Amino acid sequence: MHADSGSSVATVETTLPAEARAPRSLDETGLPFLFLVELVAKVLFQRGQVRLPELATHLKLSISVITPLVTHLRNEKLCEVTRSGHSGTDADLTYHLTDAGAQRAIACLSRNSYAGPAPVTLAAYVAQVDAQSVRNLHVTRDHVRAAYHDVVASPGVLDQMGAAMNSGRAVFIYGQAGSGKTFLAERLCGLLHGAIAVPYAIMIDGEVVPFYDPVQHRPAAGADPTDTGDSLRALDARWVRGLQRPTALTGGELTLEMLDLRFDANTRLYQAPPHLKANNGIFIIDDLGRQRCSPLELMNRWIVPMDRGVDYLSLHTGLVFQVPFDVVVVFSSNFLPERLSDGAFLRRLGYKIEVPPQTQAEYELLFRQACAQYGMAFDAAAFAYLLSEHHAKEDTPMLACYPRDLVRQVRDLARYESAPAQLDRRSIDWAWNNYFAGAGARRVADQQKKERERRDHTTPG
Numbered sequence: 493m494h495a496d497s498g499s500s501v502a503t504v505e506t507t508l509p510a511e512a513r514a515p516r517s518l519d520e521t522g523l524p525f526l527f528l529v530e531l532v533a534k535v536l537f538q539r540g541q542v543r544l545p546e547l548a549t550h551l552k553l554s555i556s557v558i559t560p561l562v563t564h565l566r567n568e569k570l571c572e573v574t575r576s577g578h579s580g581t582d583a584d585l586t587y588h589l590t591d592a593g594a595q596r597a598i599a600c601l602s603r604n605s606y607a608g609p610a611p612v613t614l615a616a617y618v619a620q621v622d623a624q625s626v627r628n629l630h631v632t633r634d635h636v637r638a639a640y641h642d643v644v645a646s647p648g649v650l651d652q653m654g655a656a657m658n659s660g661r662a663v664f665i666y667g668q669a670g671s672g673k674t675f676l677a678e679r680l681c682g683l684l685h686g687a688i689a690v691p692y693a694i695m696i697d698g699e700v701v702p703f704y705d706p707v708q709h710r711p712a713a714g715a716d717p718t719d720t721g722d723s724l725r726a727l728d729a730r731w732v733r734g735l736q737r738p739t740a741l742t743g744g745e746l747t748l749e750m751l752d753l754r755f756d757a758n759t760r761l762y763q764a765p766p767h768l769k770a771n772n773g774i775f776i777i778d779d780l781g782r783q784r785c786s787p788l789e790l791m792n793r794w795i796v797p798m799d800r801g802v803d804y805l806s807l808h809t810g811l812v813f814q815v816p817f818d819v820v821v822v823f824s825s826n827f828l829p830e831r832l833s834d835g836a837f838l839r840r841l842g843y844k845i846e847v848p849p850q851t852q853a854e855y856e857l858l859f860r861q862a863c864a865q866y867g868m869a870f871d872a873a874a875f876a877y878l879l880s881e882h883h884a885k886e887d888t889p890m891l892a893c894y895p896r897d898l899v900r901q902v903r904d905l906a907r908y909e910s911a912p913a914q915l916d917r918r919s920i921d922w923a924w925n926n927y928f929a930g931a932g933a934r935r936v937a938d939q940q941k942k943e944r945e946r947r948d949h950t951t952p953g
Contacts, residue, residue, distance in 0.1 A: 512616070512728040515557055522613040523695060525561075530600040532561045533570065533589065534607035537597035541574075541588045552609040552692065552729035562587055570596055605760040606700040611693035612730050614813065617703075621816040624688045626737065626772050627660035631683050639682025644854050644861070644892070645672065645847075652845045657683050661842025662798050662821040664829050670893035671847045673824045677776050680822065684737035687712040688772050691731055697811050701753065701762040704732050708769045712736045738773035740766045744782040751793055755808035765805070767797075771818045780825035780832060787832040794821060798840045849889035852879070858892060862899035868906075868913040878920050888928075898923045 515521040518528065535550055536542055544562070548555045565571035570593030575584050589597060601607070636654035643650075656663045657680065665673045692704045712734050727733070742750075754763045767775045781787050797803040797817035806812045825832060829844050838844075850858065856875060863870040878898075883890060899915070901923035906913035913919075 512620075512731060514554060514726055514728045516554065518557060518560060521553065521557060521610065522616065523610065524698070525564075527695070527698065528610065529561050529564055530596075531607065531610060532558065533565065533593060533597040534600050534605075536565075536571065536587060536589045537594055537601070538607050541586045543584075543586055547587070550609070565589075565593060569593075602760065604700055604762075606693065606702060606762075608702065609692035610730055611695040611700050612691040612728075614694055614696050614815075617691055617694050618816055620689060620691075620731070621771050621818050624686070624772050625660075625818050626684070626774075626820055627818065629657060629660075629684070629686070631655075631657040635683055635685070640676075640679055643676070643679065644850070644857050645676060646851075646854075649676070649845060649847055652843060653680065654683065656843040656845070657820065659842045660820060662794070662823065662840060664823045664825070664841045664844045665847060666825050666828060666844070667847035668849065668889065668891060669826050670891040671849060672892035673847045674776075674778050675892075676847060677778070677822045677824050678739070678741065680774055680776075680820075681737075681739040684739070684773055686737065687734050688737055689731045689733040690735060693730075696813055697807060697809070699762065699807050699809070701764055703764055703769065705769055708738050708740060708766075709735045710738075736773075738770045739776065740770040740774070741776045741778060742766060743778040744784075746777060746783050746785075746790070748785050748789060748793060753805040753807065762807075767803070767817070767819055767821075768805070768815060771816060773819065774822060775819045776822045776824065778824045780823045781827050787827075791832065791837045795837060795840060849891055852890065855890040855895065858895040859899065862895040863915060865896070866899050866903040866913060868899070868903065868915055871915045874915045874917060874920055877917050878924070882920070882924050886928075894927075898927060901926055 518525055521528070531551070532547070535547065539550075542550075544555055544558065547562075548558050551558065562571060562573075565587075566573065570590055571587055572590055573585050573587050575586070631654050633651070633654060636650050640650055653663070653665075653676065665677055667673050690704050690709050692702070694701045694703050709732065713736075751765050751767060753765060753768075755761070756763065777790075780790070783790055797819075798821060801817050802814050803817040804812055804814055823841075829838055829841065859875055860870045879890075882888065898920070902915060902919040903913045905919060905922055
């Protein structure tokens with residue numbers, strides 16, 4: 493499916509995240525005073541003695557915002573201060589909890605153990621998602637050519653996928669196992685141009701939901717999320733800027749419970765669902781129909797979010813709240829769409845894209861690339877033999893996964909025999925029989941033929 497191991501991301505205009513001025517007072521944080529006091533207490537409890545500049549860096553708040561908080565803790569006899577330097581400035585002051593303060597912090601941690609950067613409000617998060625919406629993307633054929641420059645695929649399929657990204661609607665990609673659906677879906681990330689910003693955490697009705705995930709939220713090309721230059725010091729440091737639009741992938745392990753906001757009773761921390769972290773990007777559900785829940789149940793979970801652009805989650809306290817659903821959902825399956833869901837859901841799928849088997853020219857190109865990858869010469873006669881004696885006689889479609897898998901087995905045999913890897917009739921027969929289990933190749937072909945016949949006679953639901 494791909495021509496080489498490299499990748500290319502189109503160089504296009506950048507979507508700048510909404511500018512947010514750093515809060516200069518407690519009121520400007522949008523957070524309750526008591527909540528911030530407790531957050532400071534939890535940080536002091538976990539870190540022991542902390543200087544004010546260190547505390548400000550940890551909480552992503554200015555010293556002018558934090559000073560009233562530690563003053564309150566001192567007035568309440570929950571915190572003490574000692575001087576550890578000789579400059580005579582507040583930078584020499586070290587803060588630590590008293591016994592009473594430690595007890596207070598333990599009580600706070602027992603309710604919610606989050607003690608990281610100060611969160612932003614839910615309203616601020618909603619506004620940010622809207623400002624950098626994935627639905628504002630403009631994808632052209634040039635962008636698709638750049639993102640898939642090393643991919644061997646049907647031009648018609650690539651045109652469909654590029655146009656689908658402009659719709660902002662859900663996409664259903666289907667085809668036989670091994671046709672390259674997942675690979676094509678994952679490469680859609682190359683069309684997600686523009687940097688975004690995400691918060692370290694979000695506060696919802698007094699509860700804190702950690703949000704920034706360094707695995708999911710990666711720096712955009714040329715960006716440094718940790719940059720603290722003069723141009724960024726005036727911005728709200730509770731946001732991580734200069735990030736790629738996220739691409740989340742989940743497969744057969746997906747359950748309905750994973751799509752809800754989860755609270756771990758042991759760690760006393762919330763875990764945001766993957767599609768929430770994927771806001772302003774793509775959420776790929778691979779192998780649809782292989783999950784532990786039924787496809788109908790899974791798809792029904794997405795009807796409201798896809799239709800209205802919002803989702804509803806709940807805290808462990810029972811409060812239900814609304815969050816933005818700004819995600820291009822990509823379903824990938826070996827099954828036809830109508831076999832997995834009903835008409836009500838299918839109408840909400842903006843694009844239904846079939847990934848067909850390769851043409852002979854595409855298949856040959858994939859074989860040439862596989863031979864180059866594994867260090868052997870491409871043999872046109874051997875390739876013709878493969879097509880006539882195996883694919884044609886056994887009615888086996890030319891799927892994108894076969895060239896690499898077969899050539900790799902030829903390479904394995906050559907290594908075993910301590911001989912140069914050579915693509916010839918003998919090695920092709922050996923690899924084919926291994927791959928399709930000898931006589932089992934006919935059974936595979938029969939199953940694929942029956943599947944095509946079922947597809948031809950399927951009546952849409």
